[in-house]
Amino acid sequence: MVPIKKAIKSYKYKIVETPTTVEVWEYIDDPVFYHVKDDVETVHADKDWIKEDFTCKDTLQQYDSLKRKQKHYEQMRWEIARIVDCNFDDATKFMTLTFKANEKDISFTNSEFNKFIKRLNYRLYKIKKQQLKYLAVWEKQKRGAIHYHVIFFNFPFIRISDLEKLWGHGFVKLNKIDVDSQENRGRYVSKYFSKDLERKEHKKKAFFKSQNLKTPLVRRTNSFKLTDLSDGQILYSKEYTRNIPDFHSTINSYKESTVRYTKFRKECTT
Incomplete structure (x- = not known):
């Protein structure tokens, strides 16, 4: 050869x-x-x-x-902040998804999160092809319960009650991102990507992003x-x-x- x-x-x-x-x-x-x-x-x-x-x-x-790993996530935190900056708009929203049950199995919750994204995408756009633009990270509370933080770009209006039905596991919170200056807007969400690293599983994917995002x-x-x-x-x-x-x-x-x-x-x- x-x-x-x-x-x-x-x-x-x-x-x-x-x-x-x-x-x-x-x-x-x-x-x-x-x-x-x-x-x-x-x-x-x-x-x-x-x-x-x-x-x-x-x-x-x-x-x-x-x-x-911590160094990797610190570097990724800044990369995520840049991606947020590239995609931020007036319809950018921050969502938190929680489980009623004390779910601790990352494989199960990641699977449920991916199913939710597919259901939400179809509910908003009536097609299976991915249209949602998002970044997401899972986080563990001290008691071990898992929840998700998601930032959606260009996110259409939808009622919280409809979101909770689509999620089907518990509480959903949705907020508009309010920042003091444009160059700080990426920090609002990127801080979650290196938060509580010691409680994350070492072999599990820590965050997700759609493939249709603009990059630096x-x-x-x-x-x-x-x-x-x-x-x-x-x-x-x-x-x-x-x-x-x-x-x-x-x-x-x-x-x-x-x-x-x-x-x-x-x-x-x-």
Whole structure:
């Protein structure tokens, strides 16, 4: 078998843009290198925690794995906030679904949640094809009972009584999302995605999203003019270091490389 050759490329800037903000990662000391095969970028992610068998690990290993998972969810929290920003509109609603019974089986409740989404979609649009736009996360109370938080975008009017009939398991609460500023609207829901992590099942999917959502514009480039964004638009900025392989060393070693992160507010938002 002939080995597949992968081209190596690099970038000095990563830019993530939503309707209200522009985030810039500037890799000051060293660029980011990545592989490309057939013009498709190879994504490298730390997914070891998904495969962990916690019944076979000692306390220290469990702690390390949980910290990796926590880091993953913290990163995902910000990604979710960006998706909220990209899809937010005047008809965005926040829903909470609860169970009358003290349901603790994630597999069962996830199945019931998916059935509810299908029934709700058909009730609103009269077709089976997915039209609802949503993000959802499950959460456990201290007593172990499971409930769901869902953010719906462009959500049509429907009576609470009809929602409770469609849900069929208990209480349904529906609220319009009220935020103090546009750039904070993603935080309203994203906080639930890393909340009470220690009470979540380690091998269960923690959140769901429909496939019809708009996503942020992501660019990776070696050329970007920070002067195009004014200092008055800065919401947050920091410098930190990342550990990368030291290719100039004769042994397998790592070195620290500086990254500057800046988040800008767009001058014109909708």
